[in-house]
Amino acid sequence: MARLTFMGGIHTYEGKELSKDKPTTVLLPKGDLVFPLSQHIGAPAKPLVAKGDSVLVGQKIAEADGYISSNIISSVSGTVKAVERRLTPAGKMEESIIITNDNEYKKIESFGHERDYTKMSKEEIREAVKEAGIVGLGGAGFPTHVKLTPKDESKIDYVIVNGAECEPYLTSDYRLMMEEPEKIIGGLKIVLRLFENAKGIIGIEDNKPDAINLFKELTANDSNIEVKALKTKYPQGGERQLVYVTTGRKLNSKKLPADVGCIVNNVATLAGVYMAVAESTPLINRIVTISGDAVAEPQNFLVPIGMNFSEILEAAGGFKVQPKKIIFGGPMMGNAMYTFDVPVTKTANALLGFVKDEAAVEESPCILCGRCYYKCPLNLLPAKLQMLGLNNEDEKFVEFDGMECCGCGCCSYICPANRSLTQTIVSTKHRILDKKHELQELHHKDN
C-alpha cells in the first residue's frame, strides 16, 4: 500500500533550474580515453587487450571477473596506449585501459542491430544485459544482470523505476526522461518480461511535473504500468525510501528489494537495458550534469565513457569563479575531489563546482536538539551514534543500529552545531565491517 512520503528527510535548495532546461549536448572526446577496470560494485574486470591492440566501438575490452562483476566496453575505435593505474572520480587509483582515439568510430559487427525483445528468451535478455556491461547508473554501479536474477523471480511483483533524482543540482536523469522516454519505458517493459507477476511503477519527484505528465501520456495504454508522483524531499530516490513510498514495504540493511518482491532500477539503467537488448548497443556513453554556482554555463552533456572531465567542463564554459570545492556526484553523497582531471566512468553522473564550501564551518558541542533524529529517514539517533563511534564503543554502536545507516547525510546537513555526524557514522560502519572481514579471513585461514 503506497504512502504519501517517508518519515524524516530534508528540503534543500534544489538548484535544478541551473541546468534542467537546456537540451543535452552531445560531446566527442579530444584526448585519450581512460577506462578504469573497476566502475562497478564487485570484482574489477580482467583486461582482454594489451598495449598496441586495436579496438572498435562496442568492443569488450575487459571481462567481468566472477559473478558480481561487469564488462568494460570501448566507446571509441583506436589503439590501446597502455594499461596502467589512473585516478578515478572516486579518488582512487585504479588499473585502467588507456585508448588513443583514431576519431573514426568504427563499430563492431553486431553494433546497433535491432532485435525484437518480445521474441527473446529470458536467458538471452539477461545475457545481453550482462554482455553490454550495464550497471546501476544512478551512481551505485551494481551489475544489473545480477540484480535482474533474484533467487525467485516469481515472487517479484513490482518493478520500480527510479526517476526521483533527489540530489540537488543533478538533472541528467530529468533530461533523459524528457528526451528519451521511450527508451526508459522500453527498458521497463523488457524487465517486466523477466518477471511475469510484476507490475511497473515509475516514480518521479513532483518537482518534475512535465516529466510526470509525459510518462503518464506514454503509458496511458499500459495497464500494468503506473506513474507515481513522489513528494519532493531528499532522499526520496534512496532505495529504502522509494520502495516504502511506492509499495509500503520496508527494507533494512540485511534485506534487498528482491526480498520484499521489488526490483528497483534507475531510469538511465533502464534506457541502457533497452539499448543493449533491443538495439544491440552496449554501455558506451552516459549523460553527465556540469553545474554549481562556479560553472559558467551549467548544463548536461551526453559523453562517451572514458572521456576526460576537463574537456566536458571546458564545453560548459569552465569556471566563471574559482570554486572552493568540486564534487563528483551530488552535494549530499558525492565525492569532493582535488582535481577534475579524471575520466567519465559508468557511475560518474555529475561534476559540481561551488564558490563557497558550506561544510567548512567549525564544529561546536551537541545541544541535544534532536533535529538529526527527526530528519533521519531510518529513525536512527545520529548524535548518539556519533558519540559511540568517536569513543570506539563498537558493540553499542551496532546495538543502536548504526550499521543500518544508509549514509544519506540528512543528519550532518541539519545539525545546528555543524557536527560531522554522517562522516563519523559511515567511517565507524566501515571500521566495524573491516574488523568483521578480518576476523572472517582469520577464521578461514584456521580451517
Place this chain on the structure above:
Amino acid sequence: MSDLYNVSAAPHIRSSVKTNTIMQDVIIALIPASLFGIFNFGLRALLVILVTVLSCVVTEYVYCKLMKIKSEPWDYSDVVTGLLLALNLPVSIPFWMAALGGVFAILIVKMLFGGLGQNFMNPALAARVFLFISFPGRMASFLVDKVSSPTVVDFLRGGVLVLDGVSGATPLGQLKAGETVDLLKLFVGQIGGTIGETSALALLIGAAYLFYRKVITPIIPFSYILSFAVFALIFGGHGFDANYLLGQILGGGLILGAFYMATDYVTCPTTPKGQIIFGVFLGVMTGIFRIIGTSVEGVSFAIILGNLLVPLIDNFTRPRTFGKEREKNVKQK
C-alpha cells in the same frame, strides 16, 4: 587565486539553522515577556536582567580562561540562560544575589559537568531553586508599595504596579486560600510575581514565535499544561470551577516553565513519545507540589526533578529503526 580545492567527506551542504540562530530566536521570543516585566515592575527589572546575563557570560569566560580550555564560538547560550534566570527572579532581589545565581547556573550546573550540552538540569531553574533554598525570604518577596499620585520617576522605579501595589499573597496564594482571582489581570500580567512569569499574554506571543521558527514543538508544553489541568480538576477540590482552573494555569510560573524551561533541548527527552511522558510527569508533580503540598509554587522543583528522569525516559523510549520494527532490541553483553 589558489588552485587548491577543499576536500572533505559528504555531505557538502548545510542548513542555515545554527546553534546561535536558535539561541537568538529564543532571546527574541523572550523580548515581549522581558519588556512587560520592565513595564510592570520598573527599570530595576532591566538592571536585574543585565546583571544576571553579564554574570553568566563572565562566569563562562573566566572559567575557560582559568581552566585553560578553548571557549566555544560565541553562541548566545549564556545570554539565554541569564535572561531566563532573570525572568525567574523577583524584581526586588539584591543585585549580588542575582549575580550569584548566574554564577551558580553556569559554573556548577553547566561548566563543571562539561559545558554546553552537558548540563544535567535546567541551569536557570537550578539557580532559581538554589537561591530560593538559600535565601527564602528574598526570593518569595513580591511586595510592591502602592503610590497614591505616581510621578514618572515612580513609574520608572516601580513600574505600572505602583498604581495598585501588591501586598500579601500572590494570585496562587489567594487560590490556595480559597479566594477567587482576577483572570484578566492574570492573563495580561499586572500582578506580583517574578519578572517574567506574570504576563501569560507576552509569554504566549513569544511561544508562538518559537513554534513558527520551529525551535520547539507544542508536545511538551501542551502535555504538561493539560496533565496539570486534569490533576487540578481531580484533586483541586474545586471541580470544574473555571476561575480556579484557569487561575492555576495562568498563575505562577507554569506558562513560563512549560514553554521556555521544560523545553530546553539538553534537559528534555529526544523522542515525541518520551516528551509526552516527561510532560505528564511535570504536570502531575506540579499538581502534587501546588495542591497537595503546602507550597504555593511547584513548577521549578517539578521541572528539575523531571530533568533528572530524562536519561531514564530516553532509555525506555528508544525509537524503532526503520525496517527493524519487529526485531527485539539486541542487547550485547
